[in-house]
Amino acid sequence: MSPNSSPIEQEVIRHVLRDRAHRASQSHATVEHDGTPLLTFSLGGETYAVEAARVREVMSAKPICRIPGADPKLRGVVNVRGGLVTVLDTCRLLDLPPDGRATSLLVLELPKLQLALQVAGPLDLALLDNRHRPGASTHGDESSCHRAVAVSGRLIGLIDPDRLLAALPTPSHRDRPNGRRESP
Amino acid sequence: MSSGRVDDPGDRSPDRPEGLLSSEERRRLEATIRDLNRQFLELEEDGLASSLGELSDRLQALAREPAIQRRAPLSEVLETLRELLDQSARAEAGWSSSDTDLLLEALANILDEARHPGSWPPELGRRLEELCRARRMEGGQSASEDGANTDPPASGETLEAHPFGNLPDIDDSFLLELFREQFFETSAEIEELLLRLEKGTDDAEVAGALKRHVHNLKGAAFQAGLEVVGSYLHAFEERLRRLEEIDDLAAAGRLLGGVDTVTAYVRTPSPEGAERLRVASQELLSDDWQPTVAVVDEIESSQSPISGQTIRVQIEKLDELLDVTGELVQQQIRLDSWLGGLRSIVDGFSRVLRRHRKLREYLDAQRLKMPAEVGDRLVGLERSIRIALGDLHKGVTSYMSTTETDAASSRSLTARLKDHVMSTRMVPVRTLFASVPRIIRDLGRSQSKSVLLVLEGEETELDRRVVDAVRDPLLHLVRNAIDHGLETASERRAAGKPTQGRLTLAARQHGGMVHLRISDDGRGIDPERVRQKAVGAGLLEASDSSQLEESELLELVFKPGFSTRDEASTVSGRGIGLEVVHRAVAALNGQVEVESRLGQGTSFLIKLPLTLAIVRGLIVEAGSERFVIPSSAVENLIQVEPAQVGTLAGRTVLELEGRSVPLESLTALVGAPPRLEEPAKSEALINVVLLTHDERDLGVLVDAPLGERWTVVKQLSQVFDSARLASGATTLGSGEVVVVLDAGELVRAGAHRRGSSFEEVGFAREATAPPPARLRRVVLGPDLEENELRETLEALGLQLEATSQASEVLVRAQDSAVVLILLRISPADRRTVALVKRLKGDERTRRVPLVLVGTEDSDTLRREGLEAGASGFIVQSEVGGESFSRMIHRFTRRGL
Structure with a gap:
């Protein structure tokens, strides 16, 4: 937890952590939720969300190191406790106009890639009713990395972290000095 | 996969239609299948039997997904796929690309079927089963059986019992050693898992882990040529499966004796041990299986060559260790600079003491002229100060010398730590050479060439990451040597050579470099053919070609598009050839x-x-960013005078001791945003980093050199692969992340920016030459008072271009003649900030400096603008004044 997070962020982080602890304390089979907790945030005036369980960390603004020549959807990398985390320009990814307030970073739980989304506050928690959780029939097209869901009467864009990867430039298999291939 | 068993509550919902997947299910299914796809592709590359085992486990995990279990046909298909994999692992049959094709096709269809029930093509299932049946027959009969072979061609040649069996002079002890290492690591875990099962742990994960370990070991055993061990482990696995079927895993404890039998054999292989294992395998497979009691006494007495002396560590952990060590090295450098400061304080102390001595001498001389009590008082004071100063000086000096001693030892410890950490990353090149025999065997056989492989300097060490990265280029050269270099036996006989060709791989360390030599005694490269090919491919003018030395001609083989073979063979020479090797090594x-x-x-x-x-x-x-340029490519860091910069054939060059080096600004090459403030130092000299890479030079103009140091390069994620200029990133002591530039790419990028003009280099032209005749435009945003600005801008040689709306700014700013954008910003208007961001976010307009004219002097306004990416901010009331003129000059003079 970043020491200079805003109070609301710290509050949200506490919620997320507690929720995760709660889930972890029960065996998988008995988890019976009223809903799936979502972490909501704003971007370009619209509300978006990620499943809270997929968020590993929320950080306030950090200096981002731009990588020259990278896809514009990639803002660069930040140093998180000595490791490099790739930061996405979330607005660009979602085809939104740039949002200068999007300075908070949501570090996601993803296999292999350390990824963070640039988002704007206020950060909040919401519950997505599992009964209304869309299954095979989703709104929006299959290739999009987000889909519309209704939460407490309003429509928000739920971002699927796994699909973010598909929206990113595909790695080429050229020879790199350090062989950037991650081992299986 | 262990965390993958999250049951979606939605699954149990009775009203979910049978066919539909929950989003969680689909997500997991897609992820698993994606992983599998990737692994299959990797398998195709490295062909390791141990990865076959892993894949088989993954398939099993996939079969356990509720989404799959709901559909019996899919479970069956997965079972068939697994059997195929197991067969390959068992028979050491390798894995052909046609197998991969089939599997990938099956996986894609599994996903489709899971999503849309009923879409599974029955024909595919039949094909899989047929292949499986054919393999089963081969496995059951001897490897040489030809009659029943209905398979794709790959299987015929890969069903050899031992990969290196027919090759002379090749030592396979390395693979054996690897297996032993893996065995001793896992056998303890296997024992523990068995014990847990015996105690009645009813845990699917324990059983799963056990099976995984046994399965992987089995693959590795076959790979290492330890068939008797592999067969035993296969029987072991089979017995486990049967126990699981009758739900009596607790009986698995009785398998413990078997582990001892295997351990004894792996430690000290003997014909008796092998026989014991063979018997044990049969017992395990027989229907009336009873526990075997281990009869092994020699375990304690025999020394173990491996266990206890080596452990396997993931390279990522070593990377981290190195990171930390790198930080420590930098910390040491900071400490040293503190020490320097301390030293100057001690020196200052000595100066104070000298002054004080003067004071005392003066006081002594003047004392008699003073009233007695004043003199006494002063002398008393002087005395106490002298004593106090003396004590302090003594204290500080001794403190200083202790600190210096400690710092020196800490420095040497850090250096030693660095060396040791580096040495942990070093692996002998025999790990690199290990896959060569197999390639030679397969290729030599398919081309009827007999090859003697000679390996030299296998113990030479290289960083593991270098080994990984050079593997492909090396293997490419090996394939090339067999494919193009060595002749067939009859050709060799006709040429009076021994029929067996000779391929030598040699490694040797030369200072900080390792030399790998791949040489063959084949037909050699005909320089005349190279010449013809190069002229034919347009790489060389016919008239120039006659002047080239033979060695220069040979270098052409590394050029793109060069190949001496007329028709591409399946092995090498697919038109990419040696260029790829050259690039990878560079x-x-x-x-x-x-x-x-x-x-x-x-x-x-x-x-x-x-x-x-x-x-x-x-x-x-460079601009407002910092970069690291690897010193290996830096020929020199120089400060040049403006007079040394000139133009040659339309591009800016640096005249340097009789040669002309192209000059580029780093800010422009990397597209860095310009600096907010101008540096205070004089602009009379410019800093140029001279780069040499691949015999090409480039002068790179930087704003300020900040010193040289060792940096630990961290790798960037794959998503940055297209960012070729960045070879990695490093963290400076402050925690700031900085890109490490790829010098080769930098030189290449510099060469491609032909026609960079004087100003684009970012060089202050007025210092040497009259103002350029080139057009320089300033785009004015909507609502800006053109007349107020005209005088100042035109005085600076700039042409005004007014616009009436934001979209017009976006278009106009793309013109390369535009050197500045001016926009009006007011608290009420949010559009300007959005426009700034769009301009800065667009590749085509990012380079242009952008100055905001604020309607009021507000910090908020200034901050918002600058944060959005503007280079400068000025208040409306100052427009036309001296400071405005200076600011515009500053931004437009740089050009970029």
Whole structure:
């Protein structure tokens, strides 16, 4: 937890952590939720969300190191406790106009890639009713990395972290000095 | 996969239609299948039997997914796929690309079927089963059975019992050693898992882990040629499966004795041990299986060559260790600079003491002229100050010397730590050479060439990452040597050579580099053919070609699009050829050279740095960003006078001791945003980093060099692969992340920016020459008062271009003649900030400096604007004044 997070962020982080602890304390089979907790945030005036369980960390603004020549959807990398985390320009990814307030970073739980989304506050928690959780029939097209869901009467864009990867430039298999291939 | 068993509550919902997947299910299914796809592709590359085992486990995990279990046909298909994999692992049959094709097709269809029930093509299932049946028959009969072979061609040649069996002079003890290492690591875990099962742990994960371990070991055993062990482990696995079927895993404890039997054999292989294992395998498979009691006494007495002396550590952990060590090295440098400060304080102390001595002498001389009590008082005071100062000086000096001693020892410890950490990353090149025999065997056989492989200097060490990165280029050269270099036996006989061709791989360390030589005694490269090909491919003018030396001609084989073979073979020479090798080696900061004698053979020499993880680099500032340029490519860091910069054939060059080096601004090359404030130092001299890479030079103009130091290069994620200029990133002591530039790419990028004009280099032209005649435009945003600005701007030689709306600014700003954008910003208007961001976010307009004219002097406004990416901010009331003129000059003079 970043020491200079805003109070609301710290509050949200506490919620997320507690929720995760709660889930972890029960065996998988008995988890019976009223809903799936979502972490909501704003971007370009619209509300978006990620499943809270997929968020590993929320950080306030950090200096981002731009990588020259990278896809514009990639803002660069930040140093998180000595490791490099790739930061996405979330607005660009979602085809939104740039949002200068999007300075908070949501570090996601993803296999292999350390990824963070640039988002704007206020950060909040919401519950997505599992009964209304869309299954095979989703709104929006299959290739999009987000889909519309209704939460407490309003429509928000739920971002699927796994699909973010598909929206990113595909790695080429050229020879790199350090062989950037991650081992299986 | 262990965390993958999250049951979605939605699954149980009775009203979910049978066919539908929950989003969680689909997500997991897609992820698993994606992983599988990737692994299959990797398997195709490395062909390791142990990965076959892993894949088989993954398939099993996939079969356990509720989404799959709901559909019986899919479970069956997965079972068939697993059996195929197991067969390959057992028979050491390798894995052909047609197998991969089939599997990938099956996986894609599994996903489709899971999503849309009923879409599974029955024909595919039949094909899989047929292949499986055919393999089963082969496995059951002897490997040489030809009659029943209905398979794709790959299987016929890969069903050899032992991969290296027919090759002389090749030591397979390395693979054996690897297996032993893996065995001793896992056997303890296997024992523990068995014990847990015996105690009645009813845990699917325990059983799963057990099976996984046994399965992987089985693959590795076959790979290492330990068939008797592999067969035993297979029986072991089979017994476990049967126990699981009758739900009596607790009986697995009785398998413990078997583990001892295997352990004894792996430690000290003996014919008796092998026999014991064979018997044990049969017992395990027989229907009336009873526990075997281990009869092993020699375990304690025999020394174990491996266990206890080596452990396997993931390279990522070593990377982290190196990172920390790198930080420590930098911390040490900071400490040293503190120490320097301390030293100057001590020196200051000595000066104070000298002054004080003067004071005392003066006081002594003047004392008699003073009233007695004043003199006494002063002398008393002086005395107490002298004593206090003396004590302090003594204290500080001794403190200083202790600190210096400690710092020196800490410095040497840090250096030693660095060396040791580096050495942990070093692996002998035999790990690199290990896969060569197999390639030679397969290729030699398919081309009817008999090859003697000679390996030299296998113990030479290289950084693991370098080894990984050079593997492909090396294997490419090996394939090339067999495919193009060596002749067939009859050709060799006709040429009076021994029928067996000779391929030598040699490694040797030369200072900080390792030289790998790949040489063959084949037909050699004909320089005349190279000449014809090069002229034919347009790489060379016919008239120039006659002037080239033979060695220069040979270098052409590394050029893009060069191939001496008329028709591409399946093995090599697919039009990419040696260029790829050249590129890959250059990317490692290495070099590759070729020598050849017609009729006598060809030799490739790869020169590689020992390590990549730590790079000595020059830290430079460009625009508002910092970068590291690897010192290996830096020929010199110089300060040049404006008079040394000129124009040659339309591009800016630096005149340097009789040669002209192209000059580029780093800010422009990397597209860095300009600095907010101008540096205070004089602009009379410019800093140029001279780069040499691949015999090409480039002068790179930087704003400020910030010193040279060792940096630990961290790898960037794959998503940055297209960002070729960045070879990695490093963290400075402050925690700031800085990009490490790829010098080769930088030089290449510099060469491609032909026609960079004087100003684009970012050079202050007025210092040497009259103002350029070139058009320089300023785009004015909507609502700006043109007349107020005209005088100042035109005085600076700038042309105004007014616009009436934001979209017009976006278009106009793309013109390369535009050197500045001016926009009006007011608290009420949010559109300007959005416009700034769009301009700064667009590749085509990012380079242009942008100055905001604020309607009021507000900090908020200023901050918002600058944060959005503007380069400067000025208040409306100052427009037309001196400071405005200076600011515009500052931004437009730089050009970029």
